[in-house]
Amino acid sequence: MxxxxxxxxxxxxxxxxxxxxxxxxxxxxxxxxxxxxxxxxxxxxxxxxxxxxxxxxxxxxxxxxxxxxxxxxxxxxxxxxxxxxxxxxxxxxxxxxxxxxxxxxxxxxxxxxxxxxxxxxxxxxxxxxxxxxxxxxxxxxxxxxxxxxPGAAVLASLAVACLFLLQGWLSLNLVRQQGRLLLKIDNLEQRLAAAGIPEHQFAPLTGPLPGSAAPAFSAVTLAGAAVSSSTLFGNGTPSLLLFVSADCAPCQDLLADLLAWRGAHPPRDRLVIVTSGTAQANRDKLGGLIGADALLQEEREINALFGVVATPSALLLGADGSIAAPIAIGKDQIMALVQGTRARDGAGLPGRHIAYS
Known part of the structure; x- marks a missing residue:
């Protein structure tokens, strides 16, 4: 009692x-x-x-x-x-x-x-x-x-059991809430698709905003040559700044498809590849896909300047060296960015800022 x-x-x-x-x-x-x-x-x-x-x-x-x-x-x-x-x-x-x-x-x-x-x-x-x-x-x-x-041990056991029950109840409710959120997201995506709105039309912006100047930096190529952003960008030619990594398997797939597409469609921009990892690792894993002029960063300092948090990612820079579009992340978005730019250029349309998710 x-x-x-x-x-x-x-x-x-x-x-x-x-x-x-x-x-x-x-x-x-x-x-x-x-x-x-x-x-x-x-x-x-x-x-x-x-x-x-x-x-x-x-x-x-x-x-x-x-x-x-x-x-x-x-x-x-x-x-x-x-x-x-x-x-x-x-x-x-x-x-x-x-x-x-x-x-x-x-x-x-x-x-x-x-x-x-x-x-x-x-x-x-x-x-x-x-x-x-x-x-x-x-x-x-x-x-x-x-x-x-001696009843204290029983009381302590009851308290521990109650704590476990509480933890189970909280976990169950958390899983249920997560399920409800996923259902709501699916519903929103279906409604967007029914309204004819592309899935990747909008995205939160990270890094420098479109229209702003590209951050200045200096780096060393795989061949050991020192270069700076002032010599790469703003010389009258648009640039596609591509971020990859030696340990990134999706980067290899993207590079293969991107190079094949650019071979079939003569590019009007300059491809600038920024990679991370050791020079030897890049030669071993990406040697056939990137050239000696690829930029090698010591850690991820260039990624940080441009707000890149994942590889592969890409940024389109205008002829004046300004950011022309937000970051595209992943193979699908990067290819959409490249192909969309080509289609607009071919039609003589002015470039516009496109946000990809």
Whole structure:
């Protein structure tokens, strides 16, 4: 009986504390919930600021010697009232928002909320039923006495089990939320496709904005020659700045397709390849796909200048050395960027900034 008494009492204290703390500073929201349950607006506006203090006061009373039994009585009556209000609302097919016991944020009530409130009411009633004698020293004293008995191990096991159950519940809800987000994303993609909007039309911008000047840098080619961005860009010829890596398998596929496409369609821009890794690794893995004039960065310092976070990536630079389009990431986007630029040039259309996701 001692273990059940302490568990029920501590559960009531924790729930009341959580409920009280979560309502502080949210009097307007609390008053709105009270009005939804049928309390007159005048009373709700007056009771809302007092409710958090009342919940915390009941929790403190349960822990305090001399007034613990009074706290148990108040907790039982209060939780019974909330349970009754929730049940009546549900029977009337109403679902008012409630920051009820165990909830950090207000949410529409359900039968699960009613069941939880009923269980907490029974816990408070059981603590009250034990009588003033056992509650005379307060719940903390009762918990301290229990810790000195063999029942403490049982209590600790129950606490650990509750923690595991809580972790499982949180994980399950996280997975469900992730599933809902994925469904919403799929729905949005289907609606965009139905509206004729290409999937890769929009994307968040990273790195320098289109129209801005390309960041200045210096580097060494695979052949060991020192070069600077001022000699590469802004000389009247557009440039395609391609970022790859020796350890990037998709980069090899992209380079093969890109070089084949440029061989079939004489390019009007200059291809500037920036790679990372050791010179020998690049020769071994990309030797047939990149030339000796490819730029070799010590780490990823050039990637950082242009906001490149993944390889392969590409940036289109205008004839004046300015950024002509946001970063294209991956083979499909890079090929779309290259082919789109060729199509516009062939049609005599002015270049425009295109965002790829």
């Amino acid at each position: 001692g273990i059940l008494f302490v568990v029920c009492g501590i559960a009531v204290v924790l729930v009341l504390t959580l409920a009280g703390v979560s309502k502080f500073g949210r009097a307007a929201e609390t008053a709105g919930a009270m009005r939804e349950f049928g309390l007159p607006a005048r009373w709700a506006d007056r009771a809302a600021p007092v409710l958090p203090a009342a919940e915390l006061g009941i929790a403190v009373c349960l822990l305090t010697p001399g007034v613990a039994w009074a706290g148990a009585l108040a907790a039982t009556l209060f939780m019974a009232l909330v349970t009754m209000l929730v049940t009546v609302a549900l029977l009337q097919n109403r679902h008012p928002s409630c920051n009820c016991f165990g909830q950090v944020r207000a949410a529409p009530v359900s039968w699960g909320v009613a069941l939880r409130s009923l269980l907490l009411t029974l816990c408070a009633a059981y603590v009250l039923w034990t009588g003033p004698a056992q509650l005379d020293q307060g719940l903390l004293a009762a918990a301290g006495k229990l810790a000195a008995t």
